[in-house]
Amino acid sequence: MRTVLVVNSGSSSIKYQLIDPESGERLASGLIERIGHGAARSSHRQGGATADRTVEAADHTEAFREIVRSFAAAGSPLPTLGVAAVGHRVVQGGSDFVGPTLIDDAVAERILELSELAPLHNPAHAQAIAAARLLLPDVPHIAVFDTAFHQTLPAEAYTYAIDLAVADEYGVRRYGFHGTSHQVVSQRAAELLGEPVTALRQIVLHLGNGASVCAIDGGRSVDTSMGLTPLEGLVMGSRSGDIDPGAILHLLRSGMSADQVDGLLNQHSGLRGLSGSVDMRDVRKAAADGDERAALALRIYGRRIRHYLGAYLVELGGADTIVFTAGVGENDAAVRAEVCSDLDWFGIRLDEERNAAQDSGPRVISSDASRVAVLVVPTDEEAEIARQAWESVAH
Template sequence: MKILVINSGSSSLKYQVLDMKTEECLVKGIVERIGEDQSDIKHKNKEKICENDKKIKDHEEALKEVMKLLIDPEYGCLKELSEIDAIGHRVVHGGEKFFSSVLINDEVIEAIEENSDLAPLHNPPNLTGIRAAKKLLPGVPQVAVFDTSFHHTMEPKAYMYGLAYELYEKYKIRKYGFHGTSHRYVSQKAAEILGKDIESLKIISAHLGNGASLAAVDKGKVIDTSMGFTPLEGLIMGTRSGDIDPSIPLFLLRKGYTIDEVDDILNKKSGLTGLSGISNDMRDIKKAIREGNKKAKLAYDVYVYRLAKYIGSYATILKRFDVLIFTAGVGENNPEIRKDVCDYLDIFELKLDEEKNNILNKEDRIISTSDSHVKVLVIKTDEELMIAKDTKKIVEKMGKN
């Protein structure tokens, strides 16, 4: 079975084709700046890379370009598009309607649309990708895989806010959590690497990219996660503030800032960018620290401190923890951050093997010592493979029925 995985953003379309016999990625790519005067296409198969620029007006046109590349004799992986057996879509917000991945039909599309109020920057472009694929590959089954669904095992005590209950009833204001596909993948992978049944493990997973979140996973089920009603809650991130006093936006509004300006500050001008005044990229922050920049050092210290504090609180609600996972761009590629976070966690008898931690490779691996009470792992996240696995499972079940 060959599955096309699509992750459609507001002005981008990321894609992969996976052969599910081997779970191998055959091609991957991204179309960026859709709708602008000049769009960028970056496409890679096992042997060659193709990059070109052209004007692409919308996601349907972007997907047409992708399909041309998929069957291109030099850069593609298919002889014809009929080899695509199914399409898996990343959808950010499933609200309270979707507790797992689902086969897409008209009712599902309508429900995703209804949840667009909860994710106005994400669900509409996700739907655009679904509609484009439906038009260009009619009859090919499509599956929606939701960022929020893995977190639906949280109990009300974890997902409810201290607000009037009527706000939950009226507007479904509650914690949902995000990055669920990544947390699910690395939790399962950790159990596999350790040779343990996931049912026996208490895991804290740290997805650290430009966006960042933690998940506390007990017996394979999430009991809490750091992102909330939106992806703004929780950890310090590249440009997002994470947790703040909720009165701060009100204070800024009373000082004359507009709603859009406050939204922009919290989501795009805070976090590492806001504290350092330099960049949202941890590589830039570390370079500035080496050059003696005090604001960069402050941004780094706040980032690490908040992360360690959250891990400690999750260890409390788990009542112990067996596994700590670092994943995503920052988590996978920054031994200094891993060490500095783990230095805060001595109370849990967590011992990092510094030699293993400092190895700069892309392999999934254990980086704690053999006598560490908590096993620490670095795992490369693979959300596309998780989406493809869910898609395969649902399509096979559909065939049996």
Template structure:
């Protein structure tokens, strides 16, 4: 059911979207029909007496230092700010609370209304996402207690990639070990990849099932996907978000034996190597800073590490684009999204350079123009259309939540 046709909830229906991490809670009050964020914010440093909260609403922003010993206190702070600063949650007609959950394993191929059994399933997936799912569970439990009269919906980062062919999600390791420990490619950023591939079809006014799209979600975390007719057939992230593209602080693809080498010869523990590959690698590890604005300034100043970091980043992207061209056989659109993808004209220009013989190029003048709108940056008549499509994961979660609640009602 299209959420715009949900007569039961009416045009004023809203969804409160919550993304609870280990030490933070991000939130957004969304009008799923109009697409507007009515309010948004973040509570940080949960577990501290000197936490912080930022609450944004039309016409103003409130920032405070707060005592947030746990997720319950954090969400109560959020409720207080809605009461004090607006908008009123009662007047907003909140019909669902949508929760972002990073890891849904093989259990969840779409959004689900949360009950006790779903919470236990998400808890059971903690070994696959020890940094993310514990915070999600705590956030869900507290939110269900604070909002007992509306349905809660879990939307999973991994769900969109449950359509991957077996050949794409299977790692070539001992099959019994893989089955016992859930080792396979899950993929992440799925809510963004799904939203962007659908937006491409909407903006171009073409049937989704007719389009083959490569989506490049380039933020501090980065991932690529190959989407055939709206169905994901390949993605770069794997068992965890560490695999794939070079990222802000993550290495992306490496020889797995590097782990053994560092353990045996550098005396590094598994936890130290985990920290190295997830938090001290990528652009940060090569250039000393993972902010792309600073990276480009360093390149201009002649910093060799920054130049190499940018070259490695672009090279990896080109490799994935080429492999996805082969997987799809025909590509209609390459869509850039997320912070770097939407805002960094230098990265887009470098990634697309040299691909003319594949029918891929950009209009550099159009590429350099900043705009919040989805748009085409390739010349008219090129074989592959190159686009910038802003992502909106909160809106996607809100719409999936409202649609599911409408179906359940």
């Protein structure tokens, strides 16, 4: 058996999963959180058992050392589990990386340099990569970038209309994110329909706490809603999405600092800023109970999605399929119904019973009369990272 250890690091946490890259089966998973904040918490799940404990993890190296210890404590040291590669999720690859990449010193250094474009993400990725390479030096480490799938965007889609010299000097362009999710979901949608992905025009709606839309033509990303950062585009759990840049300048000139504006737009906007909660279930319940702020939040949320859906239908010249994925997209039938309502003239018709059915698998929710297939396809970014990492080292 060959396995891939998939690592997703945050500034104070490391999530990990041990995956069979061919079947996608999870053999173990875990989380270390509160890294660098006193006593850290470790949770390791393997063989049907869960071990929770308090550990010392002042930095990512100590945290990764605890991960190695957790496998040993469960009776299966990592060297006995056939680890063929470690797959690292990296949010920002800039224009440098167009696919899964073997990490050497130069690649690791470039990932850290790209922190200026992703200050909340890449520094943590770089720390986890350094720790993992130190503690697992004999295993190839592969970076899988959120931005890589969007490197096929045409220049007219990724270029902002600012002075080109300034844009080039500071790396200001649309990079797009959630690329791993959009890629695997579009592939699985094609499989569900029994069509080659190269034959389909798809619009994938990744609706989670973070949310983005991607227009995919023949398996290639041709437009996406997130931009230089994950802040642009849809209304999200705590992010504003699209906003007039002049509003940001107004807030700065009115006395807010850059960090305060950053915190406002990334952490205290979106559903949280409009309704008080990042959880769509809470927002919907509050709206049903008569909370006008929550009801407004739902209308704004759906309107923004429909705005991008309409734009991408025009860009693609129509669509063969619309795909909902991620936490809200997979589980909230009301959101799906609202997004697809009154779109008969685009050939989009939901089947109410199919849409409302409680099902966790890939499925068609459009009616038989719909010219556009509307699907729900669960995303699995970790399994896709494992697959890409495995393919990178298996040949």
